[in-house]
Amino acid sequence: MTSEITQTPNPDQIRRAPKVLLHDHLDGGLRPGTIVDLARDTGYEGLPETDPEKLGTWFREAADSGSLERYLETFSHTCAVMQTRDALVRVAAECAEDLAADGVVYAEVRYAPEQHLDGGLTLEEVVEAVNEGFREGERRALEAGNRIRVGALLTAMRHAARSLEIAELANRYRDLGVVGFDIAGAEAGFPPTRHLDAFEYLKRENNHFTIHAGEAFGLPSIWQALQWCGADRLGHGVRIIDDIRVADDGTVELGRLAAYVRDKRIPLELCPSSNLQTGAAASYAEHPIGLLRRLHFRATVNTDNRLMSGTNMSAEFQHLVATFRYTLDDMQWFTVNAMKSAFIPFDERLAMINEVIKPGYSELKSEWLFRAAAAAPVPTSGSHGTHG
Ligand SMILES: O=c1[nH]cnc2c1ncn2[C@@H]1O[C@H](CO)[C@@H](O)[C@H]1O
Numbered sequence: 001m002t003s004e005i006t007q008t009p010n011p012d013q014i015r016r017a018p019k020v021l022l023h024d025h026l027d028g029g030l031r032p033g034t035i036v037d038l039a040r041d042t043g044y045e046g047l048p049e050t051d052p053e054k055l056g057t058w059f060r061e062a063a064d065s066g067s068l069e070r071y072l073e074t075f076s077h078t079c080a081v082m083q084t085r086d087a088l089v090r091v092a093a094e095c096a097e098d099l100a101a102d103g104v105v106y107a108e109v110r111y112a113p114e115q116h117l118d119g120g121l122t123l124e125e126v127v128e129a130v131n132e133g134f135r136e137g138e139r140r141a142l143e144a145g146n147r148i149r150v151g152a153l154l155t156a157m158r159h160a161a162r163s164l165e166i167a168e169l170a171n172r173y174r175d176l177g178v179v180g181f182d183i184a185g186a187e188a189g190f191p192p193t194r195h196l197d198a199f200e201y202l203k204r205e206n207n208h209f210t211i212h213a214g215e216a217f218g219l220p221s222i223w224q225a226l227q228w229c230g231a232d233r234l235g236h237g238v239r240i241i242d243d244i245r246v247a248d249d250g251t252v253e254l255g256r257l258a259a260y261v262r263d264k265r266i267p268l269e270l271c272p273s274s275n276l277q278t279g280a281a282a283s284y285a286e287h288p289i290g291l292l293r294r295l296h297f298r299a300t301v302n303t304d305n306r307l308m309s310g311t312n313m314s315a316e317f318q319h320l321v322a323t324f325r326y327t328l329d330d331m332q333w334f335t336v337n338a339m340k341s342a343f344i345p346f347d348e349r350l351a352m353i354n355e356v357i358k359p360g361y362s363e364l365k366s367e368w369l370f371r372a373a374a375a376a377p378v379p380t381s382g383s384h385g386t387h388g
């Protein structure tokens with residue numbers, strides 16, 4: 001007899017399981033219908049499709065390019081419709097709602113304020129609009145019966161020269177909805193050390209940051225992000241696999257950098273579907289997350305861009321469950337890893353783990369005990385049956 005405990009969760013259980021998301025781009029997660037609405041409202045005429053369904057397909061296909069540079073071109077359309085206060089409030093509110101409906105209980109959502117100034121907003125107005133949207137979305141989610149907490153990460157673009165300014169902005173709004181800082185954009189040719197002044201400033205301020213590194217570009221980028229810049233987490237970091245050797249007999253050898261990442265418990269914000277689209281991994285089965293989980297790296301599961309990848313947290317976990325036969329215990333392991341790595345205070349992370357995440361998984365793990373009772377037909381009494 002096989003125990004139900006070792007079985008893989010079904011899609012409904014995956015959706016209801018509490019999940020934590022550390023790497024999700026606000027401008028990569030809009031609802032296609034909202035993009036169409038906002039383009040109409042703001043007079044943006046550059047959309048490749050105006051039917052929401054076709055537009056969603058267009059984003060997924062255009063992003064499926066095999067190159068990070070071409071993948072990033074699709075963001076010109078989402079950023080184009082996110083240039084007014086109302087648009088930012090709406091997009092942020094819907095983001096929080098969508099994540100909560102997907103069973104995400106804690107999320108850190110990032111965006112680059114410098115990309116939302118074309119309509120005349122100031123950097124501060126952008127941050128305040130997004131914060132307002134997140135609070136509104138949290139409220140609406142609660143009304144719908146879903147609890148979620150969303151923090152913002154402010155991103156600076158690595159090809160641009162505003163990182164110190166954005167770091168200062170992140171510091172100004174610390175404890176006011178912003179929990180940290182990030183840099184993103186094309187990796188090759190734009191090493192993180194270009195932005196050392198921003199990272200050194202944040203360290204002096206005892207603030208937190210993550211860096212997109214080891215996605216399109218390999219180990220030197222990860223090494224710089226950690227040892228020159230002092231990143232708390234790695235955005236992707238998936239190329240750390242290049243410093244791990246698996247011999248034919250299965251023995252594993254870690255290089256110095258991989259050992260450092262594992263031993264110092266550096267969180268890896270892994271984004272499987274996104275990696276398949278940009279060519280950073282060939283298939284789910286070959287995605288390094290399988291090995292990194294076995295080797296006990298601090299691996300986390302993330303969406304990156306829900307619109308471009310046509311994904312959400314449940315879909316990412318469904319792929320992993322199907323590929324690696326992960327159980328609810330594996331899902332809980334990834335989720336606790338993510339919560340431990342969040343940028344909110346330690347006592348809040350601990351309470352999230354002990355009061356929300358673990359009880360949520362316990363509940364799901366005990367469901368099979370009651371399945372027979374739930375499936376049993378309800379006895380009808382005489383001729384009073386109301387539903388036939
Ligand atoms: O996977 C990624 N790698 C690097 N940059 C990215 C990725 N996804 C999105 N962005 C970039 O981050 C900006 C702010 O959210 C987006 O506009 C996009 O240019």
Ligand SMILES: [Zn+2]
Pocket residue numbers: 023025184212235304
């Ligand atoms: Zn990203």
